[in-house]
Amino acid sequence: MKNVKTEFAERLQMAMLAAGYDPKPAVLEREFNQRYYGKPMTLHGVRRWLLGQVTPPNDKIAVLAEWLKIPPHELSFGAELPKQIEQRRKEWEVSISYQEREVFEAFLNLPAEQKKIVREVILAFKRSLR
Structure with a gap:
């Protein structure tokens, strides 16, 4: 069974591929640090994101999402979550x-x-x- 960190790593790798980048730590480190104005990430740190050992905090997810041109919630939770929420909202509205x-x-x-x-x-x- 996958956990939240592993699923995030898979979404990050897929987003990198979709944006035309090789999902390698060196690429992620370079591209992320060019866009992030806080303390730079180390190669080891971004490798942990790609391996599903750690998920980044929201400020870093926002930078990743902007770079990869996907909504931050999609990178964090996947594309299915908004669909599930919308489906539950529709069911609620129909049922009352x-x-x-x-x-x-x-x-x-x-x-x-x-x-x-x-x-x-x-x-x-x-x-x-x-």
């Missing part, structure tokens, strides 16, 4: 009725303290149904 939607909108317009009370009541009902 007009009356439920009206209740949700009324809830969203309540002051924070009243929202807290309504939330507690709903959660109490949920617990009682177990």
Whole structure:
């Protein structure tokens, strides 16, 4: 089973290939450090990204994504995540009725303290149904 770091490494390698770069540490180190204004990455550091041992922090992912011309979230999480989120949103919108939607909108317009009370009541009902 793959982990998050391994999957990131695969996406990074594929993005490099798609952008016309050899997915080698020396290439990654050179190209990244030309674009990043913080402390430069070492060859060892970028090799760990490519091997799936470490994932870079968000500021470095943003630089990688800009260089490779892909959305940062796609580099971090893959292209499937936005599709899954959109699918769940569509399922949600289809599954609720007009009356439920009206209740949700009324809830969203309540002051924070009243929202807290309504939330507690709903959660109490949920617990009682177990």
